[in-house]
Amino acid sequence: VSDPVEPISPGQFYWTMVVGVVAAGIYLWPQYVISQVGSDSIVSTVASIGVYLGILFVQSRLLKRTGAPTLTGVFKVAWGSLGAFVWMVLSIVMVLSVDSVLLALYGDLLKTFFYSMTPRVVMTGSIVVVGCWLAMRSLSVVVRNVQFWTPISVAGVVLLVVLAIPNAREWGALRPAWPFDWGSMAYAGMGTWFIFANGSVVVGLLNHVSWAKKPRAGLLVLLGGMTQGIVVLAFLVLVIANLGTAPAVELTWPIVYVFELITLRSFFIAGAGAFVMLAWSIMMVLITAIHLSLVSENVEFLAGGPRRLLVWLWGAILLAGTVSIGTIVDAKVLLFDWLNPIYLGFVVFLVGSTYVLILIRGTGRSRSG
Amino acid sequence: VTGARRAASIRRRFVTWAIGAMAVLLVAGGCTGCWDQLPFYERALALAITVSPTKTRSDWHYTFVFANPAVTISSLGQMSSADQLFAVSVKAPTLSQAVGRADKRLSRQVYIGQLQDLVWSAKMPSSAAYDLILAYNRHGLTAKTVFVAVTAGQPQDAVKPTLQEVVPDMFLTKYFSCRGCQPVTLSEKEWELWITMETPGVSPVVPIMSGPNTVDEVTVYPNKGEPVTFTPEETRGWGFLLGRVHNAALGFGMPEGRIAVDRIEATVANHISWTPTGLAVRAEVRAQGMVAEWPPTMPLTPQRIRKLETLAARKILHESLAAVRRAQTTHTDPFGYWRDYLYQHPSLMGQKTVAEWDQMPYHVHVSVTMSLIETGVNT
Numbered sequence: 001v002s003d004p005v006e007p008i009s010p011g012q013f014y015w016t017m018v019v020g021v022v023a024a025g026i027y028l029w030p031q032y033v034i035s036q037v038g039s040d041s042i043v044s045t046v047a048s049i050g051v052y053l054g055i056l057f058v059q060s061r062l063l064k065r066t067g068a069p070t071l072t073g074v075f076k077v078a079w080g081s082l083g084a085f086v087w088m089v090l091s092i093v094m095v096l097s098v099d100s101v102l103l104a105l106y107g108d109l110l111k112t113f114f115y116s117m118t119p120r121v122v123m124t125g126s127i128v129v130v131g132c133w134l135a136m137r138s139l140s141v142v143v144r145n146v147q148f149w150t151p152i153s154v155a156g157v158v159l160l161v162v163l164a165i166p167n168a169r170e171w172g173a174l175r176p177a178w179p180f181d182w183g184s185m186a187y188a189g190m191g192t193w194f195i196f197a198n199g200s201v202v203v204g205l206l207n208h209v210s211w212a213k214k215p216r217a218g219l220l221v222l223l224g225g226m227t228q229g230i231v232v233l234a235f236l237v238l239v240i241a242n243l244g245t246a247p248a249v250e251l252t253w254p255i256v257y258v259f260e261l262i263t264l265r266s267f268f269i270a271g272a273g274a275f276v277m278l279a280w281s282i283m284m285v286l287i288t289a290i291h292l293s294l295v296s297e298n299v300e301f302l303a304g305g306p307r308r309l310l311v312w313l314w315g316a317i318l319l320a321g322t323v324s325i326g327t328i329v330d331a332k333v334l335l336f337d338w339l340n341p342i343y344l345g346f347v348v349f350l351v352g353s354t355y356v357l358i359l360i361r362g363t364g365r366s367r368s369g
Numbered sequence: 370v371t372g373a374r375r376a377a378s379i380r381r382r383f384v385t386w387a388i389g390a391m392a393v394l395l396v397a398g399g400c401t402g403c404w405d406q407l408p409f410y411e412r413a414l415a416l417a418i419t420v421s422p423t424k425t426r427s428d429w430h431y432t433f434v435f436a437n438p439a440v441t442i443s444s445l446g447q448m449s450s451a452d453q454l455f456a457v458s459v460k461a462p463t464l465s466q467a468v469g470r471a472d473k474r475l476s477r478q479v480y481i482g483q484l485q486d487l488v489w490s491a492k493m494p495s496s497a498a499y500d501l502i503l504a505y506n507r508h509g510l511t512a513k514t515v516f517v518a519v520t521a522g523q524p525q526d527a528v529k530p531t532l533q534e535v536v537p538d539m540f541l542t543k544y545f546s547c548r549g550c551q552p553v554t555l556s557e558k559e560w561e562l563w564i565t566m567e568t569p570g571v572s573p574v575v576p577i578m579s580g581p582n583t584v585d586e587v588t589v590y591p592n593k594g595e596p597v598t599f600t601p602e603e604t605r606g607w608g609f610l611l612g613r614v615h616n617a618a619l620g621f622g623m624p625e626g627r628i629a630v631d632r633i634e635a636t637v638a639n640h641i642s643w644t645p646t647g648l649a650v651r652a653e654v655r656a657q658g659m660v661a662e663w664p665p666t667m668p669l670t671p672q673r674i675r676k677l678e679t680l681a682a683r684k685i686l687h688e689s690l691a692a693v694r695r696a697q698t699t700h701t702d703p704f705g706y707w708r709d710y711l712y713q714h715p716s717l718m719g720q721k722t723v724a725e726w727d728q729m730p731y732h733v734h735v736s737v738t739m740s741l742i743e744t745g746v747n748t
Contacts, residue, residue: 038715113510115405126396133392169561170568173712181716244708245715246723247567261560263514 005069007210010220012143015150016205016290017224020198021231022153023283025102025335027109029195030236031254032336036188038245039177045236048189049229052196053222056203058351060221063206065358071204072298075350078357085302087350091201092295094343096314098197099291100321101335103127106284108328109253114277124322127281131288132315135296136308139208142293146286153279154231160276161238163262168241191336193344195232198287199225200347201294252328288318413477416454417539419524420501421490423460429497431467432458433479434528434539453530464504481508484515485542487559488524491577491598495590498575499566506563513560516545519588519596520578527578540582552617553608555584569718569726570707572696574607589701592724597699599692606692609654609685610704610735612637619658619684626664630681630741633658641710647730650706654737656685659744669743682739693733700728707731 008016033041059071066077071091075084106127107120115123134142206217239254242261248254259276296310325331417434434456457474461467471479489501498519505511518541520527529540545556555576565573577588577598587604588596599607608614618631635656642649660677663669696703707729711718718726 038718039712040715117405129392129396170564170712172709175713177713177715243564244568245712246569246718247564250567257513257560260513261558 005208006139008140008143008205008208010209010211012147013202013205013209013220014224014227015147016143016202017199017221018154018227018231019146019150019283019286019290020202021195021228022150022157022279023102023287024196024198025105025194026232026235027253027255027280028102028105028332028335029192029232029255030239031249031251032191032332033188033236034240034245034254035249036184036191037181039173039175039240040180040185041188041236041240041245042174042233043176043180044185044188045192045233046229047185048192048196049225049232051189052192052199052229053225055200055347055351056221056225057218058355059200059203060206060218062351062355062358063203064217067207069207070294070298070301071201072301074358075354076302078354078361081302088298088302090346091350092298094339094346095197095201095291095295096318096321098194098335098339098343099288100318101325101331101339102194103284103288103318104322104325105328105331105335106280107322108331109256110277110281112253113256121319121323125319127284127288128315128319128322130285131292132312134285134289135292135315136311139205139293139297142286142289143205146290149282149286153283156275156279157231160259160262161234164238164242164258167258167261168238170241170244173240173244174237190341190344192232193340194335196225196228197343197347198291199228200351201291204294204298288315292318407478411477412480413471413475414483415479415481416484417486417488417528418464418481418484419488419528420493421524422492422497427462428460429462429467429493430458431461431464431471432456432525433467433471454528456525458525464501464508468508482510482512484512486528486539487515487517488520488527488541488578490524491519491521491588491596493596495592495594495596498590498596499592502559502563502566505559511559513558513563515559516541517557517559517562517575518578518584519575522578522580526581541578541584544582544584545576549616552585552614553605554613554615555587555604555608565705567723568705568708569721569723570702570709570711570729571705572701572703572727574703587703589696589699589703591699591701592727597695597701599695602688603692603695606685606688606690607696607703609635609656609689609737610637610652610692610733614656617658618661619681621680621684623664623667623680625667627662628660628664628677628680629662630658630677631661633681635685639706639709641706643710644732647732648706648710650704650731650733652689652733652735654685654689654735655740656682656737657740657742660741661744674741674743678739678741681741682737685739686735686737689735689737690733693735697730702727702729702731704733706733 030041033044037044062074066074068074068077072084072088075087079087103124104120107124110123111118111120134145203221206221209217209220235255239248239258242258243254251257292311292314295314296307299305299310300307325334413435415433416436419432419434421430423430434454437453437455457471459467459470459474461470468479468481487505489498506513518527527541530538544550548554557575562573562575565571573590574587575590576584577586578584579586585601585604586599587607588598590596605614605617612635614633614635617633618629619633620627620629633656635654638653640651658681660669660674667673707726711726
């Protein structure tokens with residue numbers, strides 16, 4: 001089956017990578033890490049950003065070497081059609097499970113703060129419906145929306161972060177403690193994967209990028225990954241410097257708590273943090289649209305099928321996953337104790353073994369540049 | 370034939386468009402959540418909550434203070450400041466139950482998301498104050514930026530509106546949000562207090578009103594027992610050791626006459642190390658100020674200014690040491706020295722409870738550097 005590769009610009013690719021950091025469960029960040037390693041959270045997070053950039057870099061090399069339009073295409077070169085099918089199905093299961101947990105938690109967040117009498121499914125359902133509606137359009141429509149909304153949301157979030165800085169009092173908690181507890185550090189590092197998972201999915205769009213000048217795929221991917229890393233670190237520093245390590249662990253939504261503390265009395269605004277909800281909701285819709293669109297594209301690449309209809313099918317599966325998740329506590333246990341380590345292990349194994357296979361076989365045409 | 374086909378095509382397009390529009394409307398309607406709203410007239414916006422003990426040990430007096438809805442720009446002129454507020458008092462064991470009872474009393478839903486002040490009686494023991502703050506912090510959508518204070522008198526007397534405001538501002542809110550008005554920054558917001566309570570190695574500190582419209586002391590809450598009130602001098606010493614002095618004034622006598630130093634600002638650098646008998650802290654206070662008043666017979670030569678600096682530094686040192694002594698004799702740590710040490714050694718944190726860490730011993734060696742400049746015309 002031939003797949004018409006829709007071109008996107010390097011900027012659109014960049015923003016599609018960055019969207020994940022705001023949407024992919026930043027509202028859960030960084031409680032788990034702090035609960036594991038306290039003052040060493042920054043060291044641990046920097047290490048996990050390093051691992052993430054490593055994965056991204058290998059993925060970008062694979063895509064460049066094979067010239068495949070999707071990640072499934074890369075698997076096909078290395079593992080053959082059957083192997084690619086198995087890996088694709090497993091990847092889709094991973095992506096949709098993490099997405100449904102994050103969406104369910106976002107629904108819980110909205111329910112807690114705004115719509116106490118509304119069933120969660122109304123919130124998650126609205127996001128999935130709008131996401132599907134966007135995803136069934138062509139890829140260029142999706143990324144154009146991403147390119148428009150993401151900078152606005154990121155700018156809004158940056159403004160709130162700046163406004164929250166005067167509340168920071170616990171600077172002492174930021175200094176890393178020595179010696180490190182390596183076991184807890186490893187757990188804490190795994191606990192960040194849900195935020196970065198989106199990047200390892202979106203990177204599959206790399207061969208869609210049409211370069212006006214000399215192609216710099218590796219640089220672009222690392223730039224996107226580093227932007228995510230900087231935002232994640234900024235939020236971590238903000239929470240620790242605002243709350244210290246012990247209270248941050250007590251809160252269900254530490255980031256929301258930090259934003260609630262912003263007051264601008266002169267503008268009659270108390271609780272400026274409510275603005276972040278607007279940005280987050282838009283980002284949730286966009287990340288849902290991107291993931292559904294990419295899942296459909298990968299399936300279409302291997303097996304064909306009616307794209308528009310399939311998007312709604314994936315959306316329905318995502319929503320069903322969301323509905324099946326119980327309370328906030330259930331969702332957190334599922335995410336941190338099961339999905340994060342399994343997903344990260346899966347990605348590391350798959351990317352590593354695929355790279356080795358391609359090197360051994362010497363297959364894949366090398367593209368210049 | 371072509372006409373019919375065109376008509377069918379237009380109809381199809383219209384149907385597609387109509388379905389799309391309906392879907393958008395449905396989603397938009399779903400997103401409004403208008404069923405979650407509560408009309409204004411079914412709500413009562415509390416501006417302050419005060420808590421004081423009752424005769425029974427399990428119940429507390431909760432007073433909710435509301436802005437009188439009749440306060441508008443046009444009615445302000447005819448209203449005395451006492452009429453701007455109305456209050457509802459209930460007796461209840463917990464904050465949530467108190468809110469529920471106030472709901473019934475008012476036949477409106479009490480909303481505390483816009484609260485300004487939370488004031489409780491100095492007669493409440495530490496454990497009750499802890500419970501109150503924990504309950505408040507967990508009580509749904511409460512404003513975490515509310516100012517907290519303790520009062521020696523009746524808490525209800527502590528919440529009074531300031532005049533000239535359309536939406537009444539409480540006195541405490543006005544005072545605490547004015548940085549220049551407080552010689553030592555005493556203001557504490559609810560979230561800051563909650564964080565100190567949850568963090569091991571630091572005792573919570575709350576400003577206390579000693580009289581009407583006077584806040585110049587703090588009260589330290591140990592985890593158990595009675596709160597400890599610092600004198601104004603000790604409070605200032607505590608402020609110097611935390612770098613919270615922004616606009617203080619000092620006065621002292623010299624053989625030539627009285628000297629006044631104002632606009633004193635201070636920063637502090639701590640060096641903390643562990644010893645078997647407790648933490649050894651070296652606190653270096655750096656203060657600067659302006660010589661405001663001095664006797665006309667005394668010209669301000671550089672030597673004289675050096676002399677004044679030494680005297681002022683000695684006074685600051687004296688106050689700081691008084692604060693340290695007071696904290697040490699009451700086994701509290703309002704300075705958070707153990708907290709700073711624990712941040713560097715997080716593996717120790719789990720070895721003791723928060724209450725135990727807050728009582729750990731420490732020794733403080735204070736050194737003060739004062740730099741003075743003279744202002745005005747040297748006459």
